[in-house]
Amino acid sequence: MDRRRGSIAKLITKTGDIGMNMSRSVFWGLVVTATLVVGVSQADDGNSDAARARIGLSIAPVSLDLRHKNPLLVGLGSYIINAQGSCNDCHTHPNFAPGGDPYLNQPEVINSATYLSGGRQFGPFTAPNLTPDANGLPGGMTFAAFKNAMRTGKDPDGSGRTLQVMPWYVVGKMSDYDLRAIYEYLKAIPSLPDNPAPGPSP
Ligand code: HEC
Numbered sequence: 001m002d003r004r005r006g007s008i009a010k011l012i013t014k015t016g017d018i019g020m021n022m023s024r025s026v027f028w029g030l031v032v033t034a035t036l037v038v039g040v041s042q043a044d045d046g047n048s049d050a051a052r053a054r055i056g057l058s059i060a061p062v063s064l065d066l067r068h069k070n071p072l073l074v075g076l077g078s079y080i081i082n083a084q085g086s087c088n089d090c091h092t093h094p095n096f097a098p099g100g101d102p103y104l105n106q107p108e109v110i111n112s113a114t115y116l117s118g119g120r121q122f123g124p125f126t127a128p129n130l131t132p133d134a135n136g137l138p139g140g141m142t143f144a145a146f147k148n149a150m151r152t153g154k155d156p157d158g159s160g161r162t163l164q165v166m167p168w169y170v171v172g173k174m175s176d177y178d179l180r181a182i183y184e185y186l187k188a189i190p191s192l193p194d195n196p197a198p199g200p201s202p
Helices: 002-016 024-041 048-058 073-084 087-091 143-152 178-187
Strands: 121-124
Touching: 002 087, 048 073, 073 178, 087 121, 143 178
Parallel strands: none
Antiparallel strands: none
16 A cells, blocks of 8 residues: 555656646646546545545546646545535535536536635625635635634734634644645636625525
8 A cells, every 4th residue: 555655646746747848638648647546546445545536536526727736635635625625615606506506406516607716695704715816826825824724713814803604613623734635726726706796695
Protein backbone atom coordinates (compact mmCIF):
# COMPACT_ATOMS: atom_id res chain seq x y z
CA MET A 1 0.00 0.00 0.00
CA ASP A 2 2.80 2.40 0.91
CA ARG A 3 4.53 1.66 -2.35
CA ARG A 4 1.34 2.34 -4.28
CA ARG A 5 0.85 5.61 -2.43
CA GLY A 6 4.43 6.51 -3.34
CA SER A 7 3.87 5.95 -7.01
CA ILE A 8 0.67 7.99 -6.99
CA ALA A 9 2.48 10.79 -5.20
CA LYS A 10 5.25 10.72 -7.81
CA LEU A 11 2.78 10.73 -10.66
CA ILE A 12 0.90 13.64 -9.13
CA THR A 13 4.09 15.62 -8.63
CA LYS A 14 4.88 15.05 -12.28
CA THR A 15 1.41 16.13 -13.38
CA GLY A 16 1.62 19.21 -11.19
CA ASP A 17 4.83 20.24 -12.92
CA ILE A 18 3.39 20.28 -16.42
CA GLY A 19 4.30 23.51 -18.18
CA MET A 20 1.90 25.78 -19.99
CA ASN A 21 3.71 25.07 -23.26
CA MET A 22 2.51 21.47 -23.41
CA SER A 23 -0.21 20.92 -26.01
CA ARG A 24 -3.73 20.80 -24.62
CA SER A 25 -4.44 17.27 -25.82
CA VAL A 26 -1.22 15.86 -24.31
CA PHE A 27 -2.00 17.70 -21.10
CA TRP A 28 -5.58 16.45 -20.83
CA GLY A 29 -4.39 12.95 -21.73
CA LEU A 30 -2.10 13.09 -18.70
CA VAL A 31 -4.89 14.44 -16.52
CA VAL A 32 -7.14 11.56 -17.54
CA THR A 33 -4.28 9.12 -16.89
CA ALA A 34 -3.72 10.67 -13.45
CA THR A 35 -7.42 10.38 -12.71
CA LEU A 36 -7.46 6.75 -13.75
CA VAL A 37 -4.37 5.91 -11.71
CA VAL A 38 -5.80 7.68 -8.65
CA GLY A 39 -8.96 5.68 -9.24
CA VAL A 40 -7.77 2.26 -10.32
CA SER A 41 -4.85 1.66 -7.97
CA GLN A 42 -6.93 1.82 -4.80
CA ALA A 43 -10.47 1.52 -6.13
CA ASP A 44 -11.03 -1.57 -3.97
CA ASP A 45 -10.14 0.30 -0.77
CA GLY A 46 -12.97 2.70 0.06
CA ASN A 47 -11.13 3.96 3.09
CA SER A 48 -8.14 5.59 1.38
CA ASP A 49 -7.61 9.18 0.28
CA ALA A 50 -7.21 7.90 -3.29
CA ALA A 51 -10.60 6.18 -3.17
CA ARG A 52 -12.22 9.34 -1.80
CA ALA A 53 -10.47 11.43 -4.45
CA ARG A 54 -11.79 9.12 -7.15
CA ILE A 55 -15.35 9.60 -5.90
CA GLY A 56 -14.70 13.34 -5.56
CA LEU A 57 -13.54 13.67 -9.16
CA SER A 58 -16.59 11.73 -10.36
CA ILE A 59 -19.18 13.78 -8.43
CA ALA A 60 -17.84 17.30 -9.10
CA PRO A 61 -20.80 19.05 -10.79
CA VAL A 62 -18.57 21.41 -12.82
CA SER A 63 -15.55 20.92 -15.07
CA LEU A 64 -12.27 21.23 -13.18
CA ASP A 65 -9.11 23.00 -14.24
CA LEU A 66 -6.37 20.66 -13.02
CA ARG A 67 -3.46 22.61 -14.53
CA HIS A 68 -0.66 23.07 -11.97
CA LYS A 69 -2.77 21.32 -9.35
CA ASN A 70 -2.52 18.06 -7.47
CA PRO A 71 -5.41 15.87 -8.72
CA LEU A 72 -5.43 13.81 -5.51
CA LEU A 73 -5.98 16.95 -3.40
CA VAL A 74 -8.54 18.40 -5.83
CA GLY A 75 -10.45 15.09 -5.81
CA LEU A 76 -10.32 14.86 -2.03
CA GLY A 77 -11.51 18.48 -1.75
CA SER A 78 -14.41 17.69 -4.04
CA TYR A 79 -15.29 14.69 -1.88
CA ILE A 80 -15.26 16.83 1.28
CA ILE A 81 -17.27 19.67 -0.28
CA ASN A 82 -19.74 17.65 -2.35
CA ALA A 83 -20.21 14.52 -0.21
CA GLN A 84 -19.54 15.75 3.33
CA GLY A 85 -19.35 19.52 3.89
CA SER A 86 -22.68 20.57 2.33
CA CYS A 87 -20.98 23.84 1.34
CA ASN A 88 -23.15 23.83 -1.78
CA ASP A 89 -26.26 23.92 0.39
CA CYS A 90 -25.60 27.54 1.32
CA HIS A 91 -22.95 28.79 -1.11
CA THR A 92 -24.93 27.90 -4.28
CA HIS A 93 -28.25 29.60 -4.92
CA PRO A 94 -30.51 28.04 -6.01
CA ASN A 95 -28.95 24.63 -5.32
CA PHE A 96 -30.44 22.80 -8.28
CA ALA A 97 -30.91 23.44 -11.99
CA PRO A 98 -34.52 23.79 -13.18
CA GLY A 99 -36.07 20.30 -13.20
CA GLY A 100 -33.18 18.88 -11.14
CA ASP A 101 -34.48 19.16 -7.57
CA PRO A 102 -34.26 15.78 -5.80
CA TYR A 103 -36.57 17.04 -3.02
CA LEU A 104 -39.26 17.20 -5.71
CA ASN A 105 -38.37 13.65 -6.78
CA GLN A 106 -36.59 14.95 -9.88
CA PRO A 107 -33.23 13.48 -10.94
CA GLU A 108 -30.63 15.64 -9.15
CA VAL A 109 -28.82 18.27 -11.21
CA ILE A 110 -26.67 20.65 -9.16
CA ASN A 111 -26.94 24.23 -10.43
CA SER A 112 -23.59 24.53 -12.19
CA ALA A 113 -24.51 28.01 -13.54
CA THR A 114 -24.01 29.57 -10.10
CA TYR A 115 -22.04 26.77 -8.40
CA LEU A 116 -20.47 28.10 -5.17
CA SER A 117 -20.88 31.73 -6.31
CA GLY A 118 -22.87 32.52 -3.16
CA GLY A 119 -26.19 34.33 -2.94
CA ARG A 120 -28.15 32.29 -0.41
CA GLN A 121 -29.52 34.79 2.12
CA PHE A 122 -30.12 34.14 5.80
CA GLY A 123 -31.75 37.27 7.17
CA PRO A 124 -29.07 39.97 6.89
CA PHE A 125 -26.31 37.46 6.00
CA THR A 126 -25.50 36.32 2.49
CA ALA A 127 -23.27 33.35 1.71
CA PRO A 128 -20.31 34.74 -0.27
CA ASN A 129 -18.79 33.71 -3.57
CA LEU A 130 -16.12 31.00 -3.06
CA THR A 131 -15.08 30.64 -6.74
CA PRO A 132 -11.61 31.77 -7.88
CA ASP A 133 -11.12 35.50 -8.53
CA ALA A 134 -9.13 36.91 -11.47
CA ASN A 135 -5.91 35.88 -9.71
CA GLY A 136 -7.16 32.33 -9.12
CA LEU A 137 -7.72 32.87 -5.38
CA PRO A 138 -10.93 31.26 -4.03
CA GLY A 139 -13.25 34.07 -2.91
CA GLY A 140 -10.17 36.32 -3.20
CA MET A 141 -8.59 34.55 -0.19
CA THR A 142 -5.03 33.31 0.17
CA PHE A 143 -4.78 29.88 1.78
CA ALA A 144 -3.74 31.52 5.06
CA ALA A 145 -6.82 33.80 5.03
CA PHE A 146 -9.11 30.93 4.08
CA LYS A 147 -7.71 28.69 6.81
CA ASN A 148 -8.03 31.44 9.39
CA ALA A 149 -11.67 32.12 8.45
CA MET A 150 -12.50 28.40 8.60
CA ARG A 151 -10.73 27.86 11.93
CA THR A 152 -11.69 31.03 13.81
CA GLY A 153 -14.91 32.15 12.08
CA LYS A 154 -13.48 35.65 11.69
CA ASP A 155 -14.49 37.50 8.53
CA PRO A 156 -11.52 37.42 6.10
CA ASP A 157 -12.11 41.16 5.43
CA GLY A 158 -10.10 41.82 8.60
CA SER A 159 -12.98 43.58 10.38
CA GLY A 160 -12.81 41.13 13.27
CA ARG A 161 -16.50 40.34 12.77
CA THR A 162 -17.57 36.77 13.55
CA LEU A 163 -19.17 34.94 10.63
CA GLN A 164 -22.80 34.05 11.31
CA VAL A 165 -24.75 31.06 9.91
CA MET A 166 -21.56 29.56 8.48
CA PRO A 167 -20.82 26.37 10.52
CA TRP A 168 -17.14 27.27 10.91
CA TYR A 169 -17.06 25.83 14.42
CA VAL A 170 -17.72 22.42 12.83
CA VAL A 171 -15.90 22.51 9.48
CA GLY A 172 -12.99 24.41 11.03
CA LYS A 173 -12.02 21.30 12.99
CA MET A 174 -10.74 19.55 9.86
CA SER A 175 -7.03 18.78 9.51
CA ASP A 176 -4.74 21.21 7.69
CA TYR A 177 -4.50 18.60 4.93
CA ASP A 178 -8.29 18.50 4.44
CA LEU A 179 -8.55 22.31 4.46
CA ARG A 180 -5.78 22.42 1.86
CA ALA A 181 -7.73 19.86 -0.24
CA ILE A 182 -10.88 22.03 -0.05
CA TYR A 183 -8.84 25.07 -1.07
CA GLU A 184 -7.25 23.20 -4.02
CA TYR A 185 -10.70 22.15 -5.21
CA LEU A 186 -12.03 25.72 -4.93
CA LYS A 187 -9.08 26.83 -7.08
CA ALA A 188 -10.04 24.26 -9.74
CA ILE A 189 -13.73 25.17 -10.18
CA PRO A 190 -14.89 27.74 -12.76
CA SER A 191 -14.57 31.40 -11.76
CA LEU A 192 -17.99 33.09 -11.56
CA PRO A 193 -19.19 36.59 -10.67
CA ASP A 194 -21.03 37.01 -7.36
CA ASN A 195 -24.48 35.47 -7.76
CA PRO A 196 -26.50 38.21 -9.51
CA ALA A 197 -29.83 37.01 -8.03
CA PRO A 198 -29.38 36.43 -4.30
CA GLY A 199 -32.33 35.21 -2.26
CA PRO A 200 -33.52 33.12 0.65
CA SER A 201 -33.99 29.37 0.68
CA PRO A 202 -36.90 28.38 -1.59
C1 HEC B 1 -25.46 26.70 6.73
C2 HEC B 1 -24.96 27.42 5.58
C3 HEC B 1 -23.49 27.32 5.24
C4 HEC B 1 -22.74 26.17 5.06
C5 HEC B 1 -23.20 24.73 5.17
C6 HEC B 1 -21.42 26.62 4.72
N1 HEC B 1 -21.35 27.99 4.71
FE1 HEC B 1 -19.69 29.13 4.42
N2 HEC B 1 -20.76 30.81 4.84
C7 HEC B 1 -22.13 30.87 5.02
C8 HEC B 1 -22.53 32.26 5.21
C9 HEC B 1 -23.96 32.76 5.39
C10 HEC B 1 -21.36 33.03 5.21
C11 HEC B 1 -21.24 34.54 5.46
C12 HEC B 1 -21.49 34.78 6.95
C13 HEC B 1 -21.41 36.20 7.40
O1 HEC B 1 -21.18 37.10 6.59
O2 HEC B 1 -21.55 36.44 8.62
C14 HEC B 1 -20.25 32.09 4.97
C15 HEC B 1 -18.90 32.44 4.90
C16 HEC B 1 -17.89 31.58 4.50
C17 HEC B 1 -16.50 31.96 4.36
C18 HEC B 1 -15.92 33.33 4.62
C19 HEC B 1 -15.69 34.00 3.29
C20 HEC B 1 -16.01 35.45 3.21
O3 HEC B 1 -15.59 36.09 2.22
O4 HEC B 1 -16.71 35.98 4.10
C21 HEC B 1 -15.82 30.84 3.91
C22 HEC B 1 -14.34 30.72 3.60
C23 HEC B 1 -16.79 29.77 3.79
N3 HEC B 1 -18.03 30.26 4.17
C24 HEC B 1 -16.49 28.50 3.33
C25 HEC B 1 -17.38 27.41 3.46
C26 HEC B 1 -17.01 26.04 3.15
C27 HEC B 1 -15.67 25.60 2.55
C28 HEC B 1 -18.08 25.27 3.48
C29 HEC B 1 -18.21 23.77 3.44
C30 HEC B 1 -17.16 23.02 4.13
C31 HEC B 1 -19.12 26.16 3.97
N4 HEC B 1 -18.66 27.45 3.93
C32 HEC B 1 -20.37 25.75 4.43
C33 HEC B 1 -22.98 29.80 5.04
C34 HEC B 1 -22.60 28.45 5.00
